[in-house]
Amino acid sequence: MSTSSPTPLPLSGIRVLDLSRVLAGPWCTQTLADLGADVIKVERPLRNGSGGDDTRGWGPPFLTGRDGEDTAEAAYYLGANRNKRSITVDIAQPEGQALIRRLAAQCDVFIENFKVGDMARYGLDAATLRALYPRLVYCSVTGFGQTGPYADRAGYDYAIQGIGGLMSVTGERDDLPGGGPQKVGVAVADLFTGMYASVAILAALRHRDATGQGQAVDMALLDTQVAMLANLGANFLATGVAPARAGNAHQNIVPYQVFETSDGHMILAVGNDGQFARFCEVAGRPELAADPRFARNADRVRHRAVLVPLLAELIAARPKQRWLSALEAAKVPCGAINDLAEVFADPQVQSRGMTVPMPHPLADTLRVVASPMKLSDTPVQYRRAPPLLGEHTDEVLAEFGWSDAERAELRRQKAI
Structure with a gap:
């Protein structure tokens, strides 16, 4: 053996x-x-x-x-x-x-x-x-x-x-x-x-x-x-405030969460302001990237309660694969949510x-x-x-x- x-x-x-x-x-x-x-x-x-x-x-x-x-x-x-x-x-x-x-x-x-x-x-x-x-x-x-x-x-x-x-x-x-x-x-x-x-x-x-x-x-x-608490542990030690559950959202980055498309779900993981601007172009709403409430990540985190519903409405209007193809072409981080059968069938895996x-x-x-x-x-x-x-x-x-x-x-x- x-x-x-x-x-x-x-x-x-x-x-x-x-x-x-x-x-x-x-x-x-x-x-x-x-x-x-x-x-x-x-x-x-x-x-x-x-x-x-x-x-x-x-x-x-x-x-x-x-x-x-x-x-x-x-x-x-x-x-x-x-x-x-x-x-x-x-x-x-x-x-x-x-x-x-x-x-x-x-x-x-x-x-x-x-x-x-x-x-x-x-x-x-x-x-x-x-x-x-x-x-x-x-x-x-x-x-x-x-x-x-x-x-x-x-x-x-x-x-x-x-x-x-x-x-x-x-x-x-x-x-x-x-x-x-x-x-x-x-x-x-x-x-x-x-x-x-x-x-x-x-x-x-x-x-x-x-x-x-x-x-x-x-x-x-x-x-x-x-x-393993990593950044969340650091957040608490810096502020004294215990982070709360955020579901599929990120504590420090917006938009960085799961969104529902017209035929399923996908992950949108915008990591910087340039990526957000490119997402807005793909979404047909370039003006959002120039809005002072959303231009910088810190602003998007502070105004997530306003921004996330806007994005959710936009994303729900198109099918998942159309979003994934367009965002990958624009170099905006995103991804499907695979079950294990899909994971082990994935060509990259x-x-x-x-x-x-x-x-x-x-x-x-x-x-x-x-x-x-x-x-x-x-x-x-x-x-x-x-x-x-x-x-x-x-x-x-x-x-x-x-x-x-x-x-x-x-x-x-x-x-x-």
């Missing part, structure tokens, strides 16, 4: 021991794996019908097998675990804990997303492992971080979107139909935390290579969500290779969403399909020095 790469990947030679599950941690380690790291995914052994990463069972949909029936591999799991090897270890047992410590001795990165204190009970916490292996980069991913009054709480993306302010600025205005807080359609706090964790780990590896010393990386979903077929032991072909990272000299390689539970236990342990007899004893002890 693996293929050789003619050019060494950027993270070739980096070994990652991955004790994370669900999304934030696996998203981080999939990114590292795409860049060439050897990611060893440690999962719970199958016991009484359950085991492994929770997301293996988060379906339907499930991968369809060669017999046309659902396999046990949920699409959710498949989306975050390619290019990894899976081993099963029971870290609740002393033998399993000793096994993990022995593996960590030969790894560069250790990542986990257990609740604060859990890893210390197993002797697998950052202080213990870093004392044993000073070059190790140890990354913990939790809801609220290793410190602070909320440190002991479990953290879930949905709750973090609320606690971290994202839902206060997402959704239609309260005074309009459908108003009220909304979560984002994908688990953005998890995903961004995974991405920030990837960056932090790479920085820690760079420091390790320069100094010989690893370090602990403390990643929290809430920290990430607060950082296809041209950029944003889906990849991979062989899978249970299906003829598995299609996954590709990495967006485009590197000119060391492109991402799709070496391994998301692994079956424990698919590589014997392979990895043999590679790390366990004999046949030692592995048999671990199985007898139910440590693997």
Whole structure:
């Protein structure tokens, strides 16, 4: 299932021991794996019908097998675990804990997303492992971080979107139909935390290579969500005024929102005054760009309650494709609102290779969403399909020095 790469990947030679599950941690380690790291995914052994990463069972949909029936591999799991090897270890047992410590001795990165204190009970916490292996980069991913009054709480993306302010600025205005807080359609706090964790780990590896010393990386979903408030967080810190929900409009730019055409909806994303003037020409109302209420973006923001209804009436008079063609020709930013079938059929998405077929032991072909990272000299390689539970236990342990007899004893002890 693996293929050789003619050019060494950027993270070739980096070994990652991955004790994370669900999304934030696996998203981080999939990114590292795409860049060439050897990611060893440690999962719970199958016991009484359950085991492994929770997301293996988060379906339907499930991968369809060669017999046309659902396999046990949920699409959710498949989306975050390619290019990894899976081993099963029971870290609740002393033998399993000793096994993990022995593996960590030969790894560069250790990542986990257990609740604060859990890893210390197993002797697998950052202080213990870093004392044993000073070059190790140890990354913990939790809801609220290793410190602070909320440190002991479990953290879930949905709750973090609320606690971290994202839902206060997402959704239609309260005074309009459908108003009220909304979560984002994908688990953005998890995903961004995974991405920030990837960056932090790479920085820690760079420091390790320069100094010989690893370090602990403390990643929290809430920290990430607060950082992700970006310009809205900056707006609040500058004014002391909490931004309200604006639906599909922009807090700082007008017109920058969804408009209804005569046969659907489109996005108009005017980013500067020149673009607004060109939009007005296309719309047949050039005088609007000269109106002192609308000439500059700051004026348009102040007078949005007057301008937006005028634009809505203009845009509703023509069909969507006519608007999109004319605005694109005039270099005015705009766009359709695609469902996922339209996304994956889009010629630009296809041209950029944003889906990849991979062989899978249970299906003829598995299609996954590709990495967006485009590197000119060391492109991402799709070496391994998301692994079956424990698919590589014997392979990895043999590679790390366990004999046949030692592995048999671990199985007898139910440590693997």
